[in-house]
Each structure stands twice: as structure tokens, then as C-alpha cells.
Amino acid sequence: MQAENRPIGMMDTGVGGVYVLRRARLAMPSENFLFLADLANAPYGSRTVKKIRELTLQAARKLADEGVKALFVACNTATSGAIDLLRETFSFPVVGMEPAIKPALEKVPEGRIAVLATPATLRLQKFRSLMEAQDEEHRVLPLPCPGLSRMIELEGPDSESVRDYLHEIAHSAQDVTAAVVGCTHYSYLHRALSEAFGGVPVFDGADGACRQMRRLLKEDGLLRETGEGGAVLTSSTDRESDVALLERFYRMAEEEE
Numbered sequence: 001m002q003a004e005n006r007p008i009g010m011m012d013t014g015v016g017g018v019y020v021l022r023r024a025r026l027a028m029p030s031e032n033f034l035f036l037a038d039l040a041n042a043p044y045g046s047r048t049v050k051k052i053r054e055l056t057l058q059a060a061r062k063l064a065d066e067g068v069k070a071l072f073v074a075c076n077t078a079t080s081g082a083i084d085l086l087r088e089t090f091s092f093p094v095v096g097m098e099p100a101i102k103p104a105l106e107k108v109p110e111g112r113i114a115v116l117a118t119p120a121t122l123r124l125q126k127f128r129s130l131m132e133a134q135d136e137e138h139r140v141l142p143l144p145c146p147g148l149s150r151m152i153e154l155e156g157p158d159s160e161s162v163r164d165y166l167h168e169i170a171h172s173a174q175d176v177t178a179a180v181v182g183c184t185h186y187s188y189l190h191r192a193l194s195e196a197f198g199g200v201p202v203f204d205g206a207d208g209a210c211r212q213m214r215r216l217l218k219e220d221g222l223l224r225e226t227g228e229g230g231a232v233l234t235s236s237t238d239r240e241s242d243v244a245l246l247e248r249f250y251r252m253a254e255e256e257e
């Protein structure tokens, strides 16, 4: 098969990456995507960095074995813990997620920028370095959200428990003028997040990551630019109900547009 016709592998622990997949399909409509949700080992967000690296590499290897031409790590936690390892291991382009701190700081010049993410993402060196490099005035307020990704998955982004969770988090923070989505699962919460913090703008890194993937593929002569694209959704659990869950969230991401 010609190199550009091979699929792009995409991974997350669950439904968060499905939101990135939807955005990626809009940015690269002729591409085929093979999506793997590591639901057998989800969530990664409260795990040790050693375990996150091991699980991320294992999931990436499964996609590499399917002959993907590039890897899209649609998970902030896996990116923070293992992107360097993935880039050392594979010779194809690897793109990860980064919280959109820079655009938030630039577009919202006053007040605090709340970054909501898993405890692992906020604890890891990658996030610390990003903050040091971009947040000279110390305006970023990291807000770890243990358990939120699973709650979104199991109870739904519009559930009362998710709404209560966000209100509690927002209540604990003062002077917040913008919110940054630092976990792909929270991309389904744009409206709820804005409301919880009193109508602030919400920044999401998904489109930036898609642009980066498109640029790298183009540079390497790997971008598929004609013909119809598609996506195959899979889970490491092999449970049909898990694939149905991914499909449901894909439709939700479409409805958000």
C-alpha cells in the first residue's frame, strides 16, 4: 500500500480522544484513522509515570503493528508521561496534546487561567516546563480533577454529578478569567466549564494538535489529500458496548459543532 494511504493511528484511554478524532477528521477529511481506546487500563490520570509509560507504549505498539503511518496521542496524560519515549521508539511522526496555555494567556490579559487536567498531567515535568516557559507572570492555576474523566464517560458530560463536580472546583478557585482544557475528556464540557467559572472563555488544544499533525504529514509527503477518509473505532477491551460508547461520544462531538 502506498505510504500516504495507510491510516493514522490515534490513541486515548477512552472517549476524550474521540473528540480529537472528530476535529482531526474535519482538518484532514481524506485521511483514514484507526482509533484505539485503552479502556482495559483506563483511567491513566491517577497512575504513576512508570505505569503511564508502559501502558502508552503498549497501546502505541498495537497501532504500529497495524501499519499506521503516524501516531496521534489524543490524551494529555499519555503525552505528558510518554511522548519522548514514543518518539525514541518509532520512526513515524508522533503528535501529542498540549494544554492551550499560550493562546489563553495572550487572549485574556487579566486574571487567572485555570488549567483543568488529570493529577498525573499536572504533576509531570512536561507541564511544569510548559508553565515555566509560558507563564512568566504566574497567572496559571493548575486544577487537578481526579475521577472526572471516568465520571464523564460513565455518567455523561451533561450529568448532574459532572455539573456538581465542576461547580465545586470552580468554587475553590478565585479570579479565574479563562479555562484551559488539559484533558481530552473535558472537551465535551466547553459550555459547562464556561458556565461554572461565570462565563469565561474556554481554550482547547485539539485543533492546534490537528494542525500540527497535518503539517508534519505534509512535510513528510504522507498527507492524503484526495478521496474519502474514514475512521475505525476500537477498544483494548474488545467489548462491543465499549465501541458503542465511543460511537456515542463521536456523535456528541459532531453535535457540538
Ligand code: DGL
Residues within 6 Å of the ligand: 012, 013, 014, 016, 017, 042, 043, 044, 045, 046, 074, 075, 076, 077, 078, 118, 121, 149, 182, 183, 184, 185
Ligand atoms: N483523556 C485523557 C487525558 O487527556 C485522560 C483520561 C484518563 O485516563 O485519566 O488526559
